[in-house]
Structures are given as C-alpha cells and as structure tokens.
Amino acid sequence: MTENLLWPPRYRQPTDLPDIEAVPLADRGLPESTYALLSRAATLWPERTALTVLPEAARWREPARRTFADLLADVHRYANLLRELGIRRSDAVALMSPNCADLIPATLAAQLAGIAAPLNGGLSRDYLHELLRRSGARVLITAGPELAGGTWETAQALAPELDAILVVRPTGAAGEPAPLPGIEGVRVGYLDELASGMDSSTFAGDPPRASDLAALFHTGGTTGIPKLAAHTHANEIVNAWAIAANSVLDADSVIFAALPLFHVNALVVTLLAPLFKGQQAVWAGPLGYREPALYGQFWQIVEHYRIAAMSAVPTVYAVLAQCPVDADITSLRYAAVGAAPLPAAVRESFESHTGATLVEGYGLTEATCASAASLPDTPRPDAVGQRLPYQQVKVLRPGTWEELPPGETGILAISGPTVFAGYVVGRDEHGYVLDGLGKLADGWLDTGDLARIDEDAFVYLAGRAKDVIIRGGHNIDPAMIEDALLAHPGVTAAGAVGRPDTHSGEVPVAYVTLAPGAETTEDELLEWASDHMPERTAVPKTVTVLDALPMTDIGKPSKLALRADATRRAICEALAPFRGVEVDALIEDGTVVATVTVPSEVDESEVKGILGQYAIPSRIEVRP
Structure with missing residues (x-):
C-alpha cells in the first residue's frame, strides 16, 4: 500500500477538492477490501481500542471493549465458522439483530467469507421472506431470546428457508445462555460458542477482491417490497476513505455510533471509516437512538468517552437540543445529519444549545452511503454538502435528461466509484444477476431527487422527484399504505403522502375516496390500515375521505x-x-x-x- 499517498495533505475547505483529485484514485493505495482494511488497522494499532460497546444507556460505564487485534481475531473465528457451514465468496449471509458487541465482527466476517445481507427485523415477515429468497441466504445470524425476543420469534419463523441459525447474545451477557430449541434440518447454536474452536489467526479461504460483492442492502422499500442493492468491496472502501479523509478529525478522535447496522450509514460512517485512522468507535446499546434513557445520559457519555463526532437524523438532534447539558462536551467537534430534511430551527437550537456544529450530508444506498458532505469549518447552511472526492454530480432536465448548468434545478445524478453494482434480480451459475432497473445509464445514477449545484460542487436539494415518505430518516413507500387501504371493500381510490412533523420530519397520512353507499368512517379506515400494514412505521396518522382525489392536467x-x-x-x-x-x-x-x-x-x-x-x-x- 502506498501509505504516503493514502491521505491528502489537507481536506477541510471547499478549495481542497481539486488538489485531492489531482492524485488519481488508483494511486492512493486503498485497501483491497473491508477485510484488508481491518487487517491493516490490526497491524498498525493492535492494542488500540477499536470498539467500545455499551450494553444499554443505564450501564454506559460498563462497556465491552475490543482492540483492533481482538476484532480481527473474532472476524477470523466467525468467518471460518461460516466457511465450515459452506459459505463461499458468492453466498449471502443474512444478519438480523439489534446492535451488540458480537454483531459488529459478525458483519465483517460475513463480508470476508461471503456477502453480508443485513435485514431490518422490524419489517413484516412477508417482506423478510422475500428478501431472504432474493438474497439466497441459507445462514442467518440473529438476536437470541435474551437480546430481542420479537426478532428471535421472527428468526424461527424464517427457519424453513435456512440451513443454520447463529445466535448472538446481548453485549456483556454473563452466565450460561438459555438453551435454544432444536429445529429439524437447521443447525442452531450460539455464534460465539460455535466459533470458539475456530482459528483466530487467519482466514482459511481466499480473501475478497475489490470487485467482489461485499453486501446486499435493502433500500427501505421505496417501491413496494425493498430492493436489494449490491455493494462491492471497492464501493464501501472508497466511500469510507472519503469520509475518513476529512482532516478535521485525527487518530485520537472518538466516534459515536447508534444507528442500526442494517443501515449503510452505520456500516460505512461509524464502522469502516474509523478503521482507516485507528479511531475508537463507541456504540450505543441495542436500541440506539430509539432508547429514551440514552438522552438523559447522553452528554455525560460524550464527556466520559471524549466523543468528537456523531451521526444521526434530525429527530435525534431535535431531542438533544432540549436535553440540559450537564457535562463538559467541548470534545464534540461536529455532528453529522442526513437521511431527512433538516429544519432550520433544529439547526439553530442544537448549535446554540451545545456549541457544536451541525453539518449536513447527502447520500443513498444506491451510491453506497454518502455522496455529499458539509465541511465543519466552512458550513453552508442551505446546502447538504460538497460532493465527495472522486464522485461526480450533475443535474438533468426531467424528461429530456439534458445536463443543466450550475444554479439550475433538475434531477440529481451521480457517477463514480461508489455507484452500486445494481439490484439483485436473480441468480445464475455465475452468481447474482444484477440490474440497474432504470436507475443507471452510462455509469450515472438517477437519484430521483431534485437539486441544483453551485460552482464549488455543493449540492442544494429542492424536493423529491419521487413520492417516498421519509419518517425520521426511514423511507416509506406510499404504495404500501395505498394497497392496504384499497383492500378495504369500501375504498375506491387512495393516495398517501408525507405530512410535515416537528419530530419526525414528516409522517404518513392518507386520502381516500369511497364507493357510493359505503358505510365506513375515517376512524374505521385508520384502524383497517393499522391492521393491514406490513410495517408499523408506515401506519398513517390520519385517513381523510374526499369526494375525489386531485388529478394533474393529464389525468394522473x-x-x-x-x-x-x-x-x-x-x-x-x-x-x-x-x-x-x-x-x-x-x-x-x-x-x-x-x-x-x-x-x-x-x-x-x-x-x-x-x-x-x-x-x-x-x-x-x-x-x-
């Protein structure tokens, strides 16, 4: 690796971008894979703390810790177990669990032995069955009854599609674990126990290459059942490097992580990026930012662990802006925010309350994670950030796809080394069959978002060309809500949209028309939607009955x-x-x-x- 070219001399001003890109990306000497990245960290800083994982907010002083050498050893053990179970380079390993100390090395091990396929256990079982089918995963790493009872029940329901279920325990779990039930035809056991005899010094198989698939991330369900977006090791490595390259944070900076590992931000921003500089990541408990008790302890956690940076959605910062600062939080250099529009009042209240800079970013699963990021020293409040190094952005006129000049608004398109390989649409004798499904053209990704770009390559969002509803950073497909309401015998048409909300950014609401003579009320329709919704976050807050749904001039x-x-x-x-x-x-x-x-x-x-x-x-x- 060409270490002397790995990092740019400076990356903290808008004018630094051309200097960074003057060195070709291929000359940077980036690691070949996420495994190579971890191996480099364990070689350079074997005894430095890599992970500090909190069991829960109330026990934040009782973390489980792993050094970089420990982390690599666990990844070797888990990956060798997966190999023993038959996992090879083109095989997916599903992971469905709240965050815990063992899930982090398990995710990296899945990328070493095969391909990681993280799942949101909160999705409906029908969705999870379909995602398992598309991924072809026959091994599931999942939370056991001690960690998440509901997830464990779901895992057992998925058992007929699996060959093995490997169970992770809560962070810091003590004593003998509860016996696991036998499931005919499925190997069931605790991950750490089954891997205890595996070689921790090396991986028995061939390491992955840059072009190999590293992960299959479901997209959040913006068009019906979530799609599976395929990321290569190169996708993840380049994106993590671009985030780590920011020279505001040094090797001693501590990163706070609390987003779930089925989200690309958690993987790329708070797991992979810190590996580049040997930074410590402090991980919250299994509920992450959804644990109410975390907020009462948060500023003390920042002081104790000297947190320098964090990443969250606007709703988190809206809550933190109301939490009394009862500790020394001068270590907090900046807080990154993305996944949903940032209200100006949230920015102002958080920054005045904490003295820390709130910086926006922009990204999507199809571009691995992040494509634009703000610079803490030179914030531009109206922008979601400057494009990241080696990625390119442009705006296109809707319909004609003509490229528009700086300052004009159109469809945002992205190209470069982080654009995903495609969606999984099937498998053949060579592995996964991938297709851009209309999102890719000549290497450019159609984001579906409206934006303008200035002369310094800063991106300014101007709304969404797609109708996805973003509730607290979570994407909700309106078709899911509409289909549930259209199943009601009295409903003839349905439309779901996002309603502005001070806490979640927006929440789903629905509008319907009824058949002549239909005897139902708005409250009854709301109850119907709740009973028929495959995802709880998608249940509309209100259902409004109209005489007719509004139409465009051409009848849509x-x-x-x-x-x-x-x-x-x-x-x-x-x-x-x-x-x-x-x-x-x-x-x-x-x-x-x-x-x-x-x-x-x-x-x-x-x-x-x-x-x-x-x-x-x-x-x-x-x-x-």
Missing part, C-alpha cells in the same frame, strides 16, 4: 396537491392558538410552500419560530 393522481393539503392541515393545527391567522399551502416550482397571513396584532416572531420547526419552505405576510 396529483401527490403534490395532497402534500399541499397535508401541509396546510399541519400548519393550521400548529398555529391554532393564534387568532386570525390564515394558512395556505401553494405549489411553486414543484415544491409546497406554506403561506401564513397574520394580523398585525399577532407576534410575527412567534409564528416564525413555529414555522422554523418544520423542514418546509414557508413565508409570512402581515395583514394590517
């Missing part, structure tokens, strides 16, 4: 009009205490803009403060 359903109505209702509800305030939601250049008219006796600043809690454009007009 108008989701924009529904979003405008949902926006108007949300803002009306928020501003209800102010007498005489009028709210409208207008569609301007494909974006919903909340327009609020206030009488002169109403305090305009109070209204502005409420509007600032929503990640939507708005304006205020004062009525004499």
Whole structure:
C-alpha cells in the first residue's frame, strides 16, 4: 500500500477538492477490501481500542471493549465458522439483530467469507421472506431470546428457508445462555460458542477482491417490497476513505455510533471509516437512538468517552437540543445529519444549545452511503454538502435528461466509484444477476431527487422527484399504505403522502375516496390500515375521505396537491392558538410552500419560530 499517498495533505475547505483529485484514485493505495482494511488497522494499532460497546444507556460505564487485534481475531473465528457451514465468496449471509458487541465482527466476517445481507427485523415477515429468497441466504445470524425476543420469534419463523441459525447474545451477557430449541434440518447454536474452536489467526479461504460483492442492502422499500442493492468491496472502501479523509478529525478522535447496522450509514460512517485512522468507535446499546434513557445520559457519555463526532437524523438532534447539558462536551467537534430534511430551527437550537456544529450530508444506498458532505469549518447552511472526492454530480432536465448548468434545478445524478453494482434480480451459475432497473445509464445514477449545484460542487436539494415518505430518516413507500387501504371493500381510490412533523420530519397520512353507499368512517379506515400494514412505521396518522382525489392536467393522481393539503392541515393545527391567522399551502416550482397571513396584532416572531420547526419552505405576510 502506498501509505504516503493514502491521505491528502489537507481536506477541510471547499478549495481542497481539486488538489485531492489531482492524485488519481488508483494511486492512493486503498485497501483491497473491508477485510484488508481491518487487517491493516490490526497491524498498525493492535492494542488500540477499536470498539467500545455499551450494553444499554443505564450501564454506559460498563462497556465491552475490543482492540483492533481482538476484532480481527473474532472476524477470523466467525468467518471460518461460516466457511465450515459452506459459505463461499458468492453466498449471502443474512444478519438480523439489534446492535451488540458480537454483531459488529459478525458483519465483517460475513463480508470476508461471503456477502453480508443485513435485514431490518422490524419489517413484516412477508417482506423478510422475500428478501431472504432474493438474497439466497441459507445462514442467518440473529438476536437470541435474551437480546430481542420479537426478532428471535421472527428468526424461527424464517427457519424453513435456512440451513443454520447463529445466535448472538446481548453485549456483556454473563452466565450460561438459555438453551435454544432444536429445529429439524437447521443447525442452531450460539455464534460465539460455535466459533470458539475456530482459528483466530487467519482466514482459511481466499480473501475478497475489490470487485467482489461485499453486501446486499435493502433500500427501505421505496417501491413496494425493498430492493436489494449490491455493494462491492471497492464501493464501501472508497466511500469510507472519503469520509475518513476529512482532516478535521485525527487518530485520537472518538466516534459515536447508534444507528442500526442494517443501515449503510452505520456500516460505512461509524464502522469502516474509523478503521482507516485507528479511531475508537463507541456504540450505543441495542436500541440506539430509539432508547429514551440514552438522552438523559447522553452528554455525560460524550464527556466520559471524549466523543468528537456523531451521526444521526434530525429527530435525534431535535431531542438533544432540549436535553440540559450537564457535562463538559467541548470534545464534540461536529455532528453529522442526513437521511431527512433538516429544519432550520433544529439547526439553530442544537448549535446554540451545545456549541457544536451541525453539518449536513447527502447520500443513498444506491451510491453506497454518502455522496455529499458539509465541511465543519466552512458550513453552508442551505446546502447538504460538497460532493465527495472522486464522485461526480450533475443535474438533468426531467424528461429530456439534458445536463443543466450550475444554479439550475433538475434531477440529481451521480457517477463514480461508489455507484452500486445494481439490484439483485436473480441468480445464475455465475452468481447474482444484477440490474440497474432504470436507475443507471452510462455509469450515472438517477437519484430521483431534485437539486441544483453551485460552482464549488455543493449540492442544494429542492424536493423529491419521487413520492417516498421519509419518517425520521426511514423511507416509506406510499404504495404500501395505498394497497392496504384499497383492500378495504369500501375504498375506491387512495393516495398517501408525507405530512410535515416537528419530530419526525414528516409522517404518513392518507386520502381516500369511497364507493357510493359505503358505510365506513375515517376512524374505521385508520384502524383497517393499522391492521393491514406490513410495517408499523408506515401506519398513517390520519385517513381523510374526499369526494375525489386531485388529478394533474393529464389525468394522473396529483401527490403534490395532497402534500399541499397535508401541509396546510399541519400548519393550521400548529398555529391554532393564534387568532386570525390564515394558512395556505401553494405549489411553486414543484415544491409546497406554506403561506401564513397574520394580523398585525399577532407576534410575527412567534409564528416564525413555529414555522422554523418544520423542514418546509414557508413565508409570512402581515395583514394590517
């Protein structure tokens, strides 16, 4: 490896990007694979702490720790067990568990022996069955009854499709584990116990190459059942390197990790990127940011472990901005935010409350993880960041796909070494059959997002060309909600959209029309949707009955009009205490803009403060 070219001399200003790219990526000497990256870290810093994993928020002073040498040894043991179970380079290993100390090396071991296929255990069993079928995984690494009872029940329900179920225990679990039930035709056992006799010094098979598949990540279900996006080792290595290359953080900087490992951000940003510089990662308990008790302890955790950086979604920072700072948090250099629009009020309240810079980023599973990132020293609040090194971005005119000049708004497209290999659409004698399914053209990825780009390659999002609903960073396919409501005998049409929400960014709501004479209420339809929804986060907050769903001029359903109505209702509800305030939601250049008219006796600043809690454009007009 060409270590002297691995890192650019400086990467913390917008003007540093051309200097970085003056060195060809191939000359950087990046590791061949995630395994090679870990091996390098274990060679350079064998006794340095790599992982500090908290059992839960209440026990944050009782972590499990692994050095880089320990981590590599565990990866060897787990990968050799997988090999003994028949896993080879083109075989997927499914992983379905909340975060815990053993899941981290298990994920890296799956990428060493075969291909990791992380699963969100919160998906419906029908979805999980389909994802297992598409991946072809016959081995499942999963949470046992001590760690997550519901996940363990789901794992047993999936057993007929599996050859082996390997169980992980809670972080720091003591004593003998509970006996596991026998399942006919399936090898069932505790991962660490079964791997105890395996060689920890080396991997018995051939190591992966850069072009080999490393992982299959489900996309979040933006178009029906989630797709499986295939990432190569090169995809993940280049993306992790670009994140680690930022010279704001040094080798002693500690990273806080709390997103689930079935999310690409957790893998790339908080697991792989720290391996490049030998940084310690402190992992939260199994519930991560979803554990309410974490917030009461959070600033003490930051002080104790000297946390320098963290990554989360806007809802997390909205909560932290309300938590009293009861510790010395001067170690916190910056907090990264992505996955959902960032309300200006959340930025302002978090930064004024903590003194730490909140920096936005942008990415998607089909481009591995991150494609744009803000620079802490030179923030541009309206941008989601500058494109990352060696990735290219452009905007295209919808319909004609003509490239537009800087400053004009169009469909954002990305190319470069992090663009995924394609979606899994089948298997043949050579392995997985991959297809871009219309998202790839001449190496360019159609993100489906509207954006403009400035002369410095900073990206400014301008809404979504797709109709996906993003609730707290989680993608929800509106078709899932619509299909559930259309199954009701009285419903003739359905449309689901996101309604602005101060906590989650947006929440799903639905609109329906009814057959003549249908006797059902909005409350009954809401209960029906709840009972028939395959994913709990997708259950709509409201169901509204309309005489007809709005249509475009050419007769297609108008989701924009529904979003405008949902926006108007949300803002009306928020501003209800102010007498005489009028709210409208207008569609301007494909974006919903909340327009609020206030009488002169109403305090305009109070209204502005409420509007600032929503990640939507708005304006205020004062009525004499």
